Amino acid sequence: MSGAGRDRAALGARAQAMIEALAAISAEEGALTRLYLTPEHRRAADLVAGWMQDAGLSVRMDNAGTVRGGQPAGRPGRNANKTLLVGSHIDTVVDAGRYDGNLGVVAGILAVEEFHRRGISLPFGVDLLAFGDEEGVRFPVTLTSSSVVAGIFDERALDVTDAAGITLRDALVAFGCDPARLKDDAYPRAGVLGYLEVHIEQGPVLERENRPLASVSAIASQNRHVVRIRGQAGHAGTVPMALRQDALAAAAELIVAAEAIARRDKGNSLVATVGQIEVKPGAPNVIPAEARFSLDIRAANDAARVEAFQEFRLAARRVDTTRHVVVGIETVMEKPVAACAPSLQKAIGAAIGKVTGRAGQSLMSGAGHDGQAMAQLTDFGMIFVRCRAGISHNPREFVTVEDMGAAVEALVATIEELARE
Numbered sequence: 001m002s003g004a005g006r007d008r009a010a011l012g013a014r015a016q017a018m019i020e021a022l023a024a025i026s027a028e029e030g031a032l033t034r035l036y037l038t039p040e041h042r043r044a045a046d047l048v049a050g051w052m053q054d055a056g057l058s059v060r061m062d063n064a065g066t067v068r069g070g071q072p073a074g075r076p077g078r079n080a081n082k083t084l085l086v087g088s089h090i091d092t093v094v095d096a097g098r099y100d101g102n103l104g105v106v107a108g109i110l111a112v113e114e115f116h117r118r119g120i121s122l123p124f125g126v127d128l129l130a131f132g133d134e135e136g137v138r139f140p141v142t143l144t145s146s147s148v149v150a151g152i153f154d155e156r157a158l159d160v161t162d163a164a165g166i167t168l169r170d171a172l173v174a175f176g177c178d179p180a181r182l183k184d185d186a187y188p189r190a191g192v193l194g195y196l197e198v199h200i201e202q203g204p205v206l207e208r209e210n211r212p213l214a215s216v217s218a219i220a221s222q223n224r225h226v227v228r229i230r231g232q233a234g235h236a237g238t239v240p241m242a243l244r245q246d247a248l249a250a251a252a253e254l255i256v257a258a259e260a261i262a263r264r265d266k267g268n269s270l271v272a273t274v275g276q277i278e279v280k281p282g283a284p285n286v287i288p289a290e291a292r293f294s295l296d297i298r299a300a301n302d303a304a305r306v307e308a309f310q311e312f313r314l315a316a317r318r319v320d321t322t323r324h325v326v327v328g329i330e331t332v333m334e335k336p337v338a339a340c341a342p343s344l345q346k347a348i349g350a351a352i353g354k355v356t357g358r359a360g361q362s363l364m365s366g367a368g369h370d371g372q373a374m375a376q377l378t379d380f381g382m383i384f385v386r387c388r389a390g391i392s393h394n395p396r397e398f399v400t401v402e403d404m405g406a407a408v409e410a411l412v413a414t415i416e417e418l419a420r421e
């Protein structure tokens with residue numbers, strides 16, 4: 001094995017060991033579940049803080065529970081007063097995979113170690129960030145930690161509650177954070193150079209194209225709606241078909257309409273998903289009086305997403321009239337496209353080319369990431385890592401040791417590119 005090959009294998013093996021150590025910290029035995037501001041989150045944060053300290057960084061936890069390990073610029077230059085942010089998240093979904101989020105945090109720590117090992121000093125400061133709430137599982141809000149870092153946190157979110165009725169505010173206090181000081185934890189815009197994140201692809205494209213890594217072009221625009229349909233309950237045996245106001249049949253028509261709208265998209269990036277449905281009263285011999293379903297629409301550009309939603313509303317109006325039901329649509333979340341900065345895409349592309357021999361095309365991220373919040377603060381760039389069969393949010397999530405080694409090397413090479421400028 002060449003020297004470079006040995007380095008990559010060693011980095012991959014280190015990453016694997018750290019991923020396993022983190023995966024052992026869970027609320028459930030035999031499965032990985034680590035939600036925001038829980039005792040498991042605390043233990044994972046402590047482990048990560050220890051690793052950052054061992055890497056020579058000065059470490060603190062901010063008031064949203066984000067672990068921050070930093071080092072100042074190692075040499076003079078025009079960006080000596082600026083800081084490059086590198087991060088990802090250590091919270092997980094329920095019964096999660098071990099690489100989602102965690103790999104990005106581990107990669108940042110290994111990259112800093114690598115610079116120290118090689119005796120390379122950087123002309124800007126580096127802060128590693130281990131966010132605690134990317135997934136938004138415990139509370140009905142997402143990207144809490146990165147929103148605080150980016151200075152866009154909406155304080156009204158402090159009053160949301162988890163399933164046990166605990167407010168986000170109380171959970172923060174119990175974690176040792178001070179919700180009144182969240183504002184102080186935002187980075188000043190002028191002091192930040194950019195934000196980099198390594199993350200598994202969570203989709204099948206890299207595996208299909210036989211590439212270990214890709215630069216991300218943008219995080220898809222996304223909106224989420226709740227569609228409520230009110231019909232009329234009735235006896236399943238006595239109400240003639242022509243006289244029914246069946247809420248579920250109306251919902252079925254709209255679900256198929258959403259699918260058809262997304263399939264017609266010429267740009268091929270539009271996706272529409274109904275993943276949740278509730279029917280009332282929910283008895284086999286009663287015509288459904290009420291149906292409620294979620295609708296998630298994403299696309300590579302905001303115009304395609306907005307247009308698809310308009311089309312869906314027209315379909316809803318049609319169903320409303322033809323089926324004599326009342327359709328209401330509430331938009332509960334709307335996130336515009338977050339585009340990766342061209343300069344960072346270029347640096348990442350060059351780094352991936354150096355590490356893998358070919359850079360290939362950038363990928364769009366259909367999944368949401370902390371970069372959506374960070375984009376409000378600074379330029380951001382992402383390195384996607386191939387994962388087996390594109391499986392994620394699932395214990396079967398898997399990344400090879402070799403690909404993890406390549407990911408760390410690509411992050412190191414990207415930071416070197418930025419240091420050259």
Ligand SMILES: [Zn+2]
Binds near residue numbers: 089100101199
């Ligand atoms: Zn993630």
